[in-house]
Amino acid sequence: MQRTIRPKEIIRQRNFRLKLVLLALVSTGLGFLAFWWTANRGWVATDDAFVMGHLITLKAQTEGTVTEILAEDTQLVRKGDVLVRLDGGHARIALRQAEAELGATVRDLITLTAKVETLRQRALAKQAALGQVRHDLARFNAAASDGAVSGQQLENAADKIRELEASIRETRAEQAGAEAQLRHAGIDDHPAVEKAKSRLRHAFLDYRRRNVVAPVSGYVARRKVEIGDTLKPGSPLLAIVPLTQLWIEANFLETQIAGIRPGQAAEIRVDAYGGDVIYHGRVQGLAPGTGSRFALLPTDNATGNFIHVSERLQVRITLEPTELQAHPLQPGLSTLTRIQLKETGRPPLASLADTESEAYRTDVYDRELEGVEQLIQQVIAQNKS
Known part of the structure; x- marks a missing residue:
């Protein structure tokens, strides 16, 4: 049996399907727009943001040849650990000379x-x-009147007196010069001795610094030193990166920074973890100038071919230590960072940055002169007796 084609019914069904598709698309779009509006309203974001940290470069402090390397890249070292040993031959000779x-x-x-x-x-x-x-x-003068003493004897006696007086003045001047060098000071605190003590302390310090120690705890990176290298003071050896002291440097467009304030909350997604891990932080402060002003060759816009380009301002953001411990990061990783603008925060020029962490100070060099005063007293006592 031949089926009857009804164009109006086909058109009606097609229009119905198109309406359903259009309704689904509009509903999806409205839902996505509502989600975006709810999730991103009041936030400002940038993908020009990176994980940053301290890169503590160690350099040789004295001359010598490398005899032992005790740390390798990626290895964790503790504050005070010996990382590199030098032979210290030159320092030892200088110390003996100072003694x-x-x-x-x-x-x-x-x-x-x-x-x-x-x-x-x-x-x-x-x-x-x-x-x-x-x-x-x-x-002679009393006997000269009787003629018992000649005039020659009188002249000789007078000349002898003048000679002795001149010799006494010379001796006293020499004595005064020697006393001036002493200046009523004892041997232990005489300026010449103090100067020699300082030279001995300097030589002792160079001798102690043949062992290069870690100023802070962290991970070793960029090791350049090798066994047998002859080093001079200032030669780069390696770097230490304390991964517990990290922050975010986010570069926002100048059109985005009007509402950014220190103290506002921030969320950070790191490319290395995808979207599974979200880090939380706080704005510490805003840089005092855009990146172009601190560039090696700052731009000069006083030219005829000026093109307006939006500048970027660096914003420093702290990270939560507990989150860093759970999901470690390394300096240089790329991030997607956003800041909550709804929070009032501090004034724009305020700063929450501090220098209280271990990466800003060390006491490993405070004990380098231990023992030198005993050595000085020993040398003085040996040469006094």
Whole structure:
């Protein structure tokens, strides 16, 4: 049986299906728009944001040849751990030389003290001789009237007196010069000894620094030093990255920063974890200038071909330590960062940044001079006796 084609019914069914599809699309669009409006309203976001951290570069502080390497890239080291050892031959020679110079200085001062006493006694002896000649001259003058003493004897006595007086003045001047070097100071605190002590402390410090220690705890990166390398002060060795002290540097367009304030909440998604992990943080502060002003070659817009380009301002955002511990990050990773603008926050120029963490200070160098004062007293005592 032949089926009857009804064009109006076909058109009506097609229009009905099209309406259903259109209704589904509109509903989906409205739902997505409602979700976006609910989830993103009051937020400002950027994908020009990266994880940042401290990169503590260690350099050689003294001259020497590398004899041992105790740390490798990716390895965790603790504050105070020895990372690189140098042979310390030059530092050891310099230390022995400084000890010898201190001992020689002490002996020179002892000799100078004895010289002052010798000159004083010499001046007294010459003063006694001068008194005797003066007595002789007085007797010669008394006997000259009777003709018992010649004029030549009188002249010789007077010349001898002048000679002794000049010699006494010379001896006293030499004594004064020696006393001026001593200045009534003891040997232990004499300026020359203090100078020698400083040289010994410096040599002792160089000798102690043949062992390069970690100033903070962290992970080793960028190791450049090798066994047998001859190092000079300032030679780069390796870097330490404390992964517990990380933050986000997010670069927002200048059209986005009007509502950003320190203290506002932030959410961070890291590309390495996809969208499964969300980090939370707080705005610490805004950079005092855009990136172009701190570039190696700042832009000069005083030209005829100026094109307006929106600048970016760097915003520093802290990360929650507990979240970092659960999902570790490394400096340099890319992120998608957004900031909640509904919160009032602090004034725009305020800063919540602080320097209280371990990465801003270390005490591993405070004990480098331990033992040097005992060595100094030992050297002085050995050369005094």
